[in-house]
Amino acid sequence: MDVKDRIRERIAKTVETANADPEGKKIAAKLPDGKLVVEAGEDLVIPILVRGGTLTLADDPSHPKAVCRFSDAGAAWAVLSGTLSPYAATVHRQLDQQGLSPMNETFEKLWTLVRKRDSDLREV
């Protein structure tokens, strides 16, 4: 699978986890309402709408409350899959989180949970 498709799939899984997984729901409850836009290079832009802790994938990236911008798809996949620390990625400007931080922080916790589930570190 192409790396961009993997990213799309992982973000979709993150949204699903936030809405349906008991631990995910607990984390998602802390998300402020509004739009979060995940970007990985110019042609991969994924807007996510949050209302009352429920997430939906959207089409329009305008008027975000927060933006989680990866420098490119490679960096995005490295962070989402856990081979690159989000801290190092931030300092090396492969990950730029702008806007309302609780939104970015909480979404990061959600994708981390998805990764842990995926790597069997946690039972589903």
Place this chain on the structure above:
Amino acid sequence: MEPYSYDKSFELYDRAEKVIPCGIYGHLGVGRSRLNPMGCYPLFSERAEGTYIWDVDGNRFIDYACAYGPNVLGYGDPDVDAAALAQLKKGNCTTVVSPVMIECAEELIKTVNCADWAFFAKNGGDVTTLAVMAARHATGRKKIVMMKSCYHGVAQWCQSPGTPGVLDEEISSNLYATFNDFDGLKELVEAHDGEIACVISMPYSHVSHYDNILPAEDYWKKVRKLCDEKGILLIIDDVRAGFRMDLAGSDHYFGIKADMLCLGKAIANGWNMSALVGAARLKPVIEEMNYTGSYWLSAVPFAASVAALRKMRALDAARRMQEIGAKLTEGLRQVAEANGALLSVTGLPSLFKIILKDPDGSLIPHQRWIGEMVRRGVYISHFHNMFTNVMITDEDLRYTFDVADEALKITLKEHPEIRTV
């Protein structure tokens, strides 16, 4: 003005990242977008003096973060540091305690209105935890009321659900109220009549990322009365606001007397200690607790605190920091207004919160503005309330306003949507 660059800081980060989780962690760290826009903030400092810090690249900053609270009298205050160093020559972490501990307790009791005794620890979180444990022990009740989105440290009891490593059981006795909503608090208390040990709250709401909220005129008096009627202990967490609103305590500032007051940060101008102080009737309760730490009774911070408390009283430091903060925030507000932007200024001037408003409430232009200021020598955090200290001069303020103006003009070019006119 030529913006700063941070080559050495970033080189050092690469070393740090190999051997320290996150490279730099916690509230001073690189996580959670704290230092974004990345490249605007220095990562490592070389030295500090007065209200300034110099980073490893030789850049100077007027530091309005004040180490997130401890710096009240200026970094390296000569009187405080002389007292600390004199004590260091005599002894610090020793098997038998130094009498300077008594002197420190006596100074606190003299300074802080609700203090009949003082118990010492290291971090603010040590004493908020002790206060809650003591309230449970004093009342024999399990539940505690805290404010939504409050911060009392990092012990499990005060973390939020879903935080890594925090069990639901560890926070299942917490009840959450909304700051300033007295009716809501009353309802909560009545719904759990006889079960609540304490209400713990900061003196006013200074939640990161949002405008700060001062209490309504009679809020604290009503809360005090409710607690008295229901046998609930009132704990004011003054770790952050302490000594910046009123040296006698932030509870005193708002016209009430807390049962226990948590102090830290400014208490010793950056030397590492914290204290829980409280009402005489709770002293026997504290005596029954099992609570201590290897460094808690070390003498050097006590000597520093005695000197700091005396100097803060002599300078009327809280009033001075309020006056400086009022000039600072009014000047920044005027810079925004002159550029056709809206700056919200909330909280009290000595621990002010500023947010450059944007129509989406995203804080993206705000972060850009703050970042450009930092790159020009004015250190402000984009997410947290900021602080003043007594060493900030009118010249520092003028420099700050010039930088704020230059940075705002850059921001407005990229974010014309924040123009209000």
